[in-house]
Every structure is written in C-alpha cells, then in structure tokens.
Amino acid sequence: MDKLILLGIFIALFIVWFWIQKSDSNVRTKEEKQAQIKASYKKYLDEKLTPYKNDRTKLMQEKSKILKRFSKELHRNLFFDDNETRSLLQELATYEPS
Numbered sequence: 001m002d003k004l005i006l007l008g009i010f011i012a013l014f015i016v017w018f019w020i021q022k023s024d025s026n027v028r029t030k031e032e033k034q035a036q037i038k039a040s041y042k043k044y045l046d047e048k049l050t051p052y053k054n055d056r057t058k059l060m061q062e063k064s065k066i067l068k069r070f071s072k073e074l075h076r077n078l079f080f081d082d083n084e085t086r087s088l089l090q091e092l093a094t095y096e097p098s
Helices: 002-025 032-052 056-076 082-093
Strands: none
Touching: 032 056, 032 082, 056 082
C-alpha cells in the first residue's frame, strides 16, 4: 500500500514538473510578440487593400478605417507603449499592398 502511495505521489510530481516545463517553453519576449502583431497587421492590410490597389481613393478610405481600428487595439495592447504604437501606425500608414 505504501509503495502505491509513493508511486502516485511520484507520478503527480512528474506531471506537475512536465506541465511547468511545457508552459515555460511557450513564453515569448515582448519583441517577438510585437513582431508577430506587426506581421499580422501587414498581412491583414494586404488582404483587405489588394482589391483596391487600382482605385487610390477607395484604397485610402479603407486604409483609414483599418488604421483607426488598429490604433484602438494597439492602445489597449500591453506589448506596445504610446511611442511604439505611434511608430507602428506610421509604418502601416505608408504600407502599400502587393
């Protein structure tokens, strides 16, 4: 009976150790998360603005709507401070769809 209890405790400790090791490996740095967000915004802009590539007026209207939404999201995002948000929005404002 004692061996069974010790075995159960050992298995439980192993599961907890494995879970902690796995969760630590998924942690990303602030810069990695910022790069991921930046890439997803560029991809989104590319997808949404490509149909308007030949119509400059419509392209600018759509880009303006999207950038306003991005601005609201970034101001609530913990990975970006105000200067980083401003810098990213300026970069996205000059982005042209491929």
